[in-house]
Amino acid sequence: MSTDPKRWVAGHVAALPKSGIRDFFELVAKMKGQDVISLGVGEPDFVTPWHIREAAIYALERGKTYYTSNLGMIELRKAIAGYVEEHFSVGYRPEDQIIVTVGVSEALDLACRAFCNIGDKVMFHQPCYVSYHPSISLVHGTGVAVPTYAKDNFALTAEALRAAWTPGCKILMLNLPCNPTGGTCSVEQLEKIAAFCREKDLLVLSDEIYSELSFDGPHTSIASLPGMAERTIFLHGFSKAFAMTGWRIGYACGPAPLIDAMMKVHQYTMLCASIIAQEAALEALTRGWDSVLKMREQYHRRRDLVVRRFNEIGLKCHSPRGSFYAFPDVTPTGRTEQDFAVGLLQEQKVAVVPGTAFGENGTGHVRACFATSYEQLIDACDRMDRFVNGRK
Amino acid sequence: MSSEGVIGTDRLELYEFGVSAPRICAQGFADGGRVGTSKNKCGFPGGFSANLFSPMNPVLKLLLDGVSLSTAQIAQVAGMTEVEVQQHLEQLKKDKIFLGWRPVLDLSREAAAGVAVRAVIEVKVTPERGGGFNRFAERIARFDEVESCYLMSGGYDLLIFVKGPSLQKVAAFVSEKLSTVEGVLSTSTHFMLRCYKEQGFLLDGGEAPTTRLNVAP
Incomplete structure (x- = not known):
């Protein structure tokens, strides 16, 4: 008789794929203590009012x-x-x-x-x-x-x-x-x-x-x-x-x-x-409601900033009409979304999430959350520029 | 540091350390600012129109938000060149909307203790025929010890914020300068004992360091 505890896990649960986000989370967690700017988050940077x-x-x-x-x-x-x-x-x-x-x-x-x-x-x-x-x-x-x-x-x-x-x-x-x-x-x-x-x-x-x-x-x-x-x-x-x-x-x-x-x-x-x-x-x-409006205004300006910078860097990025995520196309760099995300993290210490974590139609894209301070966003964009264009 | 003078690199550097706040003349909005209603449908008709002071100079908007950015960073956020940001700042100064920079300090800290005594003083005056309260207010406001001076509704006329190196110096200002101004009927001085929030900055703690996950769905 098997002694593997997994024998008790329901088949349809065992068959569920592990979240791609989870893999990336673990990769970022390994870099603890290093100066990582994370655009991989999925929540506001504001504390509840x-x-x-x-x-x-x-x-x-x-x-x-x-x-x-x-x-x-x-x-x-x-x-x-x-x-x-x-x-x-x-x-x-x-x-x-x-x-x-x-x-x-x-x-x-x-x-x-x-x-x-x-x-x-x-x-x-x-x-x-x-x-x-x-x-x-x-x-x-x-x-x-x-x-x-x-x-x-x-x-x-x-x-x-x-x-x-x-x-x-x-x-x-x-x-x-x-x-x-x-x-x-x-x-x-x-x-x-x-x-x-x-x-x-x-x-x-x-x-x-x-x-x-x-x-x-x-x-x-x-x-x-x-x-x-x-x-x-x-x-x-x-x-x-x-x-x-x-x-x-x-x-x-x-x-x-x-x-x-x-x-x-x-x-x-x-x-x-x-x-x-x-x-x-x-x-x-x-x-x-006033707090919502204030926060939305911040996200709006941050969106305009990152979308402009991403396009300047050479990452084709449409302007997201809502949410706090930009979803640039990284294929102009000649890398897959996974290579891009891992390379960017290791070389420039910026975390973004590979688009395929959100399904196969995310191929070629990464998700960059702009719910982060202007300073961090500007710094992250500068680092991405160095990563993509090799500028020092 | 004086609140007057041209915006220079030194002041921007101070601002970069996150300790200074722009001094902006509220009356400056009377002409340029259109007060909009903030309650609307979930969307809104374009841009930042849901703001209190809209449409607004984008540089001024960032300053008002208390965002600690250098001119280079302001330029990036506002989508302009640094020269344009400087021009905006100069124009705001010319229009006497933007008056200058001052550092926001925690005065309980040793390094800042040289200016540690602060008081608010309620002043009752006899208004003058012809000049009302203005002549008094302008005269009192010119004293170096006076940081701010307001005409108030209610039980007294002027509220002034005073700063000095010691309790004695502030007391001397009140008894020798302020109360002897002709027309001043009475003063009521309240010394500040402890500050909990200064110009929007929480002292002693504030929010705990973020525990936001680095990667989340």
């Missing part, structure tokens, strides 16, 4: 240490309803159409578990956030990657969607603006995608975590388009806009029967999101 932290401390002082309703505190759900209505032009009932989750990651997992049968096909655009495909695999679904391209600024097109579609596709995952590409869709593109979803009766899981960080015009939620709210789970959270990654707080909005299905999974697995994080989130929605 003080008034939000203070609200959480106050909540603790008042003894807010209990479970909340499975769906989340009603006060928070009401605030979410108001926020989503105001900023995304979609109305949801706080009582039964909103569920507060442990980050958008949990909301996405709940949606996969609640809506995906074994073998159901789930479409997602790629390059994409690292957990999308594994989330599908974990519920025994079949992932169908839809490529996005640099020539389209990594916007998802209805044409690519149609080309990738096969019978049995049930769900479409969207992440606009997108991690890692910063790509997003124009209203016209979104309308075509919406029409396709209606035609093929697709359920849409729309992760709009970066929506507040849209730089070139207003963000439009697919849920706000005609006939879409009833087939869309709107996923959002506080991590990026309010610089609250470590609080792990997000939410999902959608038709009541669908939210109820997600709640069933949530109540047996998570029970509820942390009450402290919920209190902080309530404060964020109530008084945090």
